[in-house]
Amino acid sequence: MSVRGCFLIAVCLVAPSVGALAHHSFAAEFDRNNVVELKGLVTRIEWINPHAFVFLDVKDAKGQVINWEIELSSPNGLMRRGWTRNSLKVGETISLTGFRAKNGANVASAGRVTLTDGRQVFGGSSADGAPTVPNAKEERPARP
């Protein structure tokens, strides 16, 4: 496995760490069984605690553009995973896997995010029961 290949997979598998924040119950707002795959243009970014948000213009099956609100982890959590304020920029096209809000709004909690340059990063939010990506390792092993 190349180092770069390792990096791409690694971020998905082990990046969730200290940064996760159980600000609210994942299960209260999002449906872990309603997975959405979204690709769209970044229209707005809110780099605020306790959750960062990114807004995406996504075309639906009929060609209509819908603005989705995507909840990310906290900026603190994202920073410790290697994100910076420049990791996402308005006008870029990204794709992501997320978990849709239970109330059916165009709102989702992010899982894996694929950035413009192809890098895949974990952007998930709540630690409290939030799924990440298949086979994700949510906890770093404790030191002996």
Add this chain to the structure above:
Amino acid sequence: MTNAVRVVVAVILMSSAVSAQWPAYPTPGIPKNSDGTPNLNAPAPRAADGKPDLSGLWEPGVFAGAQAEPVAGAPGGSLFGDVSRGVAGGLPLQPWAAEVVRKRKADNSKDNPDALCLPMGIMQNNTHPYPRKIVQGNAHVIVILYEIQGAVRQIFMDGRSLPNNDPQPFWSGYSVGRWEGDTLVVESSGFRDDGWLDTVGNPLTGAGKMTERFRRPNFGTLETEVTVDDPKTYTKPFTVKFKYRLMLDTELIEHVCLDRSSQHYVGASGASGGAK
């Protein structure tokens, strides 16, 4: 993944994360192994007065917050979510408190101070996944800086007693400390009546007293136990135990909690005015 790949992954992630924040600045004074790697099993450092020096940046090291030390008869897991996970047989709740917890669970903990960006109190701050920095600067006071919400705590070490004159209730109470051998014992009282010990909302009232015991068995580990004695809420005291590990080559990050919408907590959308 093989162990070798895990190591590579960890190194890449660490370097990535550090470089993303600010120029790397290695934590000074870390004992090293012969190969130059940090020796976190080395003896704990000592302060000028000979007491153990608990100073450092500490994290639970687990995604969901501090994990309960295994106890027979307790399920274990994140104490940040529910302190009862670390108590054999569950918490000895008074009937009114059990009803409060039932209601709080039923409404998805919408009134948790955390959900409203209000101070979370000693127990939630201690068990939160984010780091906390202990500053043991002199013999008179120990300061704990919590990354979460930028919370600050003073532990007075000058021999004073806890206030006995009905002080103003505080989110994190009033704390005094003393050394028992190599263990720092911190007693706190003067809490508000509406405290939440965890996300599910096990209560703490102004009748409560908390006793924390911190011990640094080696350079990289801080053992912590917290005893809650609140006869108004619990029929008897209970204790939870957990560990932190030392974080190297990083610092606290500013954290200002913006209460976007408490509706967020109960299943409504983020209500940001963006997508609906």
